[in-house]
Amino acid sequence: ETGVTQTPRHLVMGMTNKKSLKCEQHLGHNAMYWYKQSAKKPLELMFVYSLEERVENNSVPSRFSPECPNSSHLFLHLHTLQPEDSALYLCASSQDNWGDEKLFFGSGTQLSVL
Amino acid sequence: AQTVTQSQPEMSVQEAETVTLSCTYDTSENNYYLFWYKQPPSRQMILVIRQEAYKQQNATENRFSVNFQKAAKSFSLKISDSQLGDTAMYFCAFMVNTDKLIFGTGTRLQVFP
Numbered sequence: 001e002t003g004v005t006q007t008p009r010h011l012v013m014g015m016t017n018k019k020s021l022k023c024e025q026h027l028g029h030n031a032m033y034w035y036k037q038s039a040k041k042p043l044e045l046m047f048v049y050s051l052e053e054r055v056e057n058n059s060v061p062s063r064f065s066p067e068c069p070n071s072s073h074l075f076l077h078l079h080t081l082q083p084e085d086s087a088l089y090l091c092a093s094s095q096d097n098w099g100d101e102k103l104f105f106g107s108g109t110q111l112s113v114l
Numbered sequence: 115a116q117t118v119t120q121s122q123p124e125m126s127v128q129e130a131e132t133v134t135l136s137c138t139y140d141t142s143e144n145n146y147y148l149f150w151y152k153q154p155p156s157r158q159m160i161l162v163i164r165q166e167a168y169k170q171q172n173a174t175e176n177r178f179s180v181n182f183q184k185a186a187k188s189f190s191l192k193i194s195d196s197q198l199g200d201t202a203m204y205f206c207a208f209m210v211n212t213d214k215l216i217f218g219t220g221t222r223l224q225v226f227p
Contacts, residue, residue: 004158042118043205043217056214088157103151103215105159 003027006091006106013081014114021076021109023091029104031097032074034066037088037108049074050097081113116141118206120218127196128226134181135191135221137206146210148182148189153220154202162204165189193223201225 004025013019025032034046048056049068063085065077074091088108094101118139127133139148150162165173165182172180177197181190189208193200206218 040123040219042219043207043215045214048214058214090157090159092159102161102164103159107156107158110157 004091004093004104004106006089006109008109009107010110010112012112012114013078015081015083017078017081019078021078021089021091021111023074023076023106025072025074025091025093025104027093027104029093029095030071031094031101032068032071033092033094033103034074034076035090035092037090043090047076048097055097078111081111083113086111086113116143116208116210116216118208118216118218120206120221122221123219124222124224126224126226127193129196129198131196132192132194133196133223135193135204135206135223137189137191137218139187139189139206139208139216141187141208141210143210146208148180149207149209149215150178150180150189150191151205151207151217152200152202153205154199159205163191196225198225198227 007022031050033048036044046060047066052068067075088110090108091106092103094103146167148165151159152162153159163173163175163178177194179192203220205220207215209215
């Protein structure tokens with residue numbers, strides 16, 4: 001039991017498809033995050049939710065749309081992606097969004113955009 | 115700009131030996147937190163060790179320890195008695211106050227039997 005579960009593990013989609021990534025945390029945390037991990041690049045923070053409210057959006061293109069219906073679930077809706085969006089998308093959670101909190105990560109969704 | 119640099123893309127070590135992964139960072143802030151995360155082939159990132167910048171004493175967690183040199187802005191990770199299960203990507207990261215976590219590009223560590 002990892003505490004943070006992501007589905008699907010792998011996803012291949014065309015540029016015109018609409019798909020969603022799902023993240024669920026079983027740790028009772030209040031903050032959840034989406035990160036993008038591309039080869040040979042630092043992890044990029046995409047979105048932060050604290051108590052179901054978005055607190056950070058790092059200039060992410062609108063083709064990525066997050067949703068946090070409750071503190072345990074986080075989605076990333078994908079629409080008309082580009083091949084350069086191919087990457088590992090990691091979800092994480094922490095007790096709160098106070099800066100020094102330990103992050104707990106899921107195993108990611110490996111996304112390939114054709 | 116706040117940055118993290120990991121100058122070793124790949125490292126290897128023999129089982130039971132010691133290896134040190136380097137990390138430098140750049141910030142003008144005085145209070146911040148430093149982290150090392152491990153990402154094994156399962157892809158799940160796991161916190162290895164954490165250091166508060168205001169603490170002079172180096173953090174240790176079992177076989178993992180850090181050499182924190184604040185003036186040099188250096189934060190290296192030492193793995194003692196390396197085990198096969200230590201094979202992974204290792205990411206150095208730091209966070210200023212409540213700002214976002216900034217990661218380096220990672221070091222791939224291979225432990226050989």
